[in-house]
Every structure is written in C-alpha cells, then in structure tokens.
Amino acid sequence: MSELIKRLQERRANVWEQAKALLDTAENEKRDLSAEEEASYQALNTDLDKIDVRVKDMVDGEQRAKDAEAALSGLLAKPETKPGGGEKKDNELRRWARGEVRGIDVPVPAGVSFRDLTKGTATAGGNTVPTTFYGQLMAHLIEVSGVMMAGPTVLNTASGETIEVPVTTAHSSAALTAEAAAISESDPAFAKRTLGAYKYGVLLQASTELLADTGVDLEGYLAMQAGRALGNAFGVHAITGDGSSKPTGIVTTATTGKTGGTGVAGAFTADDLIDLFYSVIAPYRNSTSCGWMMRDATLAAARKLKDSQGQYLWQPSIQLGVPDMLLGKPVYTDPNVAAVATTAKSVIFGDFSAYFVRMAGGIRFERSDDYAFNSDLVTYRAIIRADGLTVDQTGALKVFAGAAT
Structure with a gap:
C-alpha cells in the first residue's frame, strides 16, 4: 500500500x-x-x-x-x-475489438456462488488470481450495485429459460404436547416463484484514434464502462423492482421490522435501528451475509446516533476493503434505497444471501463499424440477462419505515 x-x-x-x-x-x-x-x-x-x-x-x-x-x-x-x-x-477479445470477428460470448462460470464475485483485497491474495474479462466486468457491476456488493446468492446458468424457485413464506412451529395427546401438524408454507432472464444492454462508442493508440487498456475500458452501466440498470430493480417484466427488488418483498415515530418526517432514532436489528431473528442476524443498506444521506444521519451507553452505533472501517460497521454489521450504500421520509422504507437490514440473483448465459458483446460510420466511431454493444428475487420471505430481510405522519 x-x-x-x-x-x-x-x-x-x-x-x-x-x-x-x-x-x-x-x-x-x-x-x-x-x-x-x-x-x-x-x-x-x-x-x-x-x-x-x-x-x-x-x-x-x-x-x-x-x-x-x-x-x-x-x-x-x-x-x-x-x-x-x-x-x-491474439486472444478472442482483442480479435473482436479490432473487428476481425463481429461478436463474442463471454461465458459465466456454472453453478451457485456465495459472495465470491469480487477479487477481494489485493494484498490478501487478489494479486495472485488472474483477472478474466468477465471478472473485471462483474467487479465494476458490483461496485455500483449495493445489493451485489452485499453478498446475494448468485445462480449462474448457461441459458435463460424460466426457473421455478420454491419460496419459503412460513416455517413449521412446535408446541408443548401432553402425554399420549395428538401432536398438532405444522407444515412449512411454500409458494412458487419464477426467476427469468431480463435483458439489460448498453451501447459503448470509441473513436478509431482511441483504439489505434497502443497504450490504451481496451479490456479495462470496456469492462469499466459496461460493468458500471449494467450495474446501475440492474441495481435499481434489485432494490425496488416490482417483478412486472423486471426483477423483484428486496424492498418489494421485505417485511417492516420497525416503524418510526410520528412528527419527525420519517427520521429514525438509535432505538429504532436497534429494534430493527433485533427484529431479524438470530440465524439470519448471525449470518456472514447479514448487513445494512441505505443511501449516503441516510448514513450521514446514522453516523450521529449513540446507544444508551453513549457509544456511537457507527464504527468507521480502518482497513481497506472492509466496509464501515453499524452495530457490528457491515454497512452498504445504494442510491436506489429511498431517502428518509414519511412512509419511506429508508433502511434495509438482514441476511442478503436470501436474495437470489440469476445470471443467464454470460455476457454478449458485439461490434459495429457501421452504426456511427459518419462520426468515425466504433460501437460496442454489451448485454446481460438477469433476474432477482428474495427466496426466503419469512423475515430474512426487513426494513425501517417512516411513520405515515
């Protein structure tokens, strides 16, 4: 460093x-x-x-x-x-960038991943891992999407057919039973949801002079521009998507863990955040994927709060690559979370691995030398197909909501 x-x-x-x-x-x-x-x-x-x-x-x-x-x-x-x-x-990407081939598919690794899309801290081993073009693009997508940064469960599939996912809506419960008495039946409640593959695309343009410059990091440029654009587009829906021809966002299906007081325009207190913290049951609260999410302006308000012992709830990180903490849990920021206001759901807390992100078919890149021929620009098109859904809807993720007045 x-x-x-x-x-x-x-x-x-x-x-x-x-x-x-x-x-x-x-x-x-x-x-x-x-x-x-x-x-x-x-x-x-x-x-x-x-x-x-x-x-x-x-x-x-x-x-x-x-x-x-x-x-x-x-x-x-x-x-x-x-x-x-x-x-x-030359590798396939460079051949495509020069126009020798018109399009390429960048495959995504198959299977399910948990919080492993980033390279991690460079000094902790990141420098030893080769960075693929797909890895670079995903890293930039994650850095602009609070949900992707918080560690959802990611399903990687080769194609985009609809996946039926069982969603837990209630758990079984036991009861004290007398000797020889019948034991009451209590089955978990399930619903069925679908994970599709909604298309997100972006057009990038670069001058022929830029591409002719041998010093330009073309792979890094394309990965940064495409990753950030796609991350911003998907990130909106991962927070507030209504599930109608788009992903279902976390806030859409999260239950309210705490409602704020009246007459304060939706603002929260230290006690409100503590109540929200304990509204999530211990198995979710103790998960390594458990954390907070809010927008920057909301975090500025949270930095002022103290507990009953006079200790600040917010603890700044002193280590690179480690997020700040609030009540001992990491804090992620996302501009798509609502601002503090009456009835607004301005703080999310819980186990983000309960949110499933489906990535279908990797990334498709295509090039056109004709689209902006009169401007002497080369046009690139990047497309991903993705969906999102909270699979465990029994309270793994909860929100703070401002009071109605």
Whole structure:
C-alpha cells in the first residue's frame, strides 16, 4: 500500500474524530447542533465520502497497474505463436475489438456462488488470481450495485429459460404436547416463484484514434464502462423492482421490522435501528451475509446516533476493503434505497444471501463499424440477462419505515 493511501486513511480517522467532537459537544451541553455546527458536520461527512472515493480510485489504479505488469510479464515470458507461422496469437477479445470477428460470448462460470464475485483485497491474495474479462466486468457491476456488493446468492446458468424457485413464506412451529395427546401438524408454507432472464444492454462508442493508440487498456475500458452501466440498470430493480417484466427488488418483498415515530418526517432514532436489528431473528442476524443498506444521506444521519451507553452505533472501517460497521454489521450504500421520509422504507437490514440473483448465459458483446460510420466511431454493444428475487420471505430481510405522519 502506498504512503499516500495510508495518509488518506489517517486523515479519514481524523475527520471522523472532528465530527464526533461536534456531536459530543452539543450532547454535553444538552442541545442540538447550531446552524454553523450542522454545516461543519455535513462538510466533514462530505470529506469522509470524498476520501473514500479517492482511496478506492487509488487502490483500483494500483491493482490495474499490477494486473497490467503481470500480463506483460506473461507475454514476454511465454510468447504464443500461430501454428505454421511466427506471428503472436491474439486472444478472442482483442480479435473482436479490432473487428476481425463481429461478436463474442463471454461465458459465466456454472453453478451457485456465495459472495465470491469480487477479487477481494489485493494484498490478501487478489494479486495472485488472474483477472478474466468477465471478472473485471462483474467487479465494476458490483461496485455500483449495493445489493451485489452485499453478498446475494448468485445462480449462474448457461441459458435463460424460466426457473421455478420454491419460496419459503412460513416455517413449521412446535408446541408443548401432553402425554399420549395428538401432536398438532405444522407444515412449512411454500409458494412458487419464477426467476427469468431480463435483458439489460448498453451501447459503448470509441473513436478509431482511441483504439489505434497502443497504450490504451481496451479490456479495462470496456469492462469499466459496461460493468458500471449494467450495474446501475440492474441495481435499481434489485432494490425496488416490482417483478412486472423486471426483477423483484428486496424492498418489494421485505417485511417492516420497525416503524418510526410520528412528527419527525420519517427520521429514525438509535432505538429504532436497534429494534430493527433485533427484529431479524438470530440465524439470519448471525449470518456472514447479514448487513445494512441505505443511501449516503441516510448514513450521514446514522453516523450521529449513540446507544444508551453513549457509544456511537457507527464504527468507521480502518482497513481497506472492509466496509464501515453499524452495530457490528457491515454497512452498504445504494442510491436506489429511498431517502428518509414519511412512509419511506429508508433502511434495509438482514441476511442478503436470501436474495437470489440469476445470471443467464454470460455476457454478449458485439461490434459495429457501421452504426456511427459518419462520426468515425466504433460501437460496442454489451448485454446481460438477469433476474432477482428474495427466496426466503419469512423475515430474512426487513426494513425501517417512516411513520405515515
């Protein structure tokens, strides 16, 4: 890790201490923040977010440099030649990008995965794992989708036919039974839902001058642009999709774990978040995929809250690649979660592995030299097919909802 990144982390910790000092001063004097203090507090929160973005960009840049160096070393050490000739053999992606083939399919690994779509921390082994084009694209898709970052269960299928999924809506329950008395029957309740394969697509355009520049990282450019665009499009539906010709979002089927008080425009208190925390039963709460999700502005409010012992509920992360914590559980942000307001479901908490994401058929990339011929642009089209659904609807994921008034 570079010294600059370390200094940024130290600065982040210092900024948080300044923010805490403002809150503690107001609390000790038994008053709310003044207008000037509130402005300072919001500015400090903005600094925290900016530092997070800068650190992430620098870490990503260092990783890209390491990946490029490793790739170049491999090419120099093991040059590939075509049979019967001395020319270097290009991989399929580069041949497609130059227009030698019109389209390619990037297959997705088969099977079910749990929280394993990212490379993880580079220093913890990420640098030793070759990064495929599919892996790069998925990494960028995850970074802009809070749901994908939180660790859903991902079903990878070769094709997009409809999958019937049994959904648990109620568990069995036992009862105290007298000697020789009949035992009451209590069966779990199931419903049947379908996971389809809705199409998400994006068009990318690059100038011929850019593609002719031998220094451009074409794979990285395409993966970043396509991944972020597809992630943003799917991410909206993964949160709030109604299931009608689109995925069913987490909020759509999540139950309300806590409703806020009246007269506060939907705002929550520390006790509200603690109640929401314990509204999710222990098996889900203890899962490694259990966490919080809210938008950035909501997190800014959560940073102010303390428990009954005067301890802040929010604990900033001091380690790269590890999310901040709220009541000991990781916090993920997603702009598609509703803002704090009356009746709004502004905080999600629970076991995100109960949400199933279906990825069908990998990624399809196609190229056209004719679409923007008059502008001398090469057009690329990226398409994925995906769906999402909360499979365990017995309370694995719950929301905080603002009161109606």
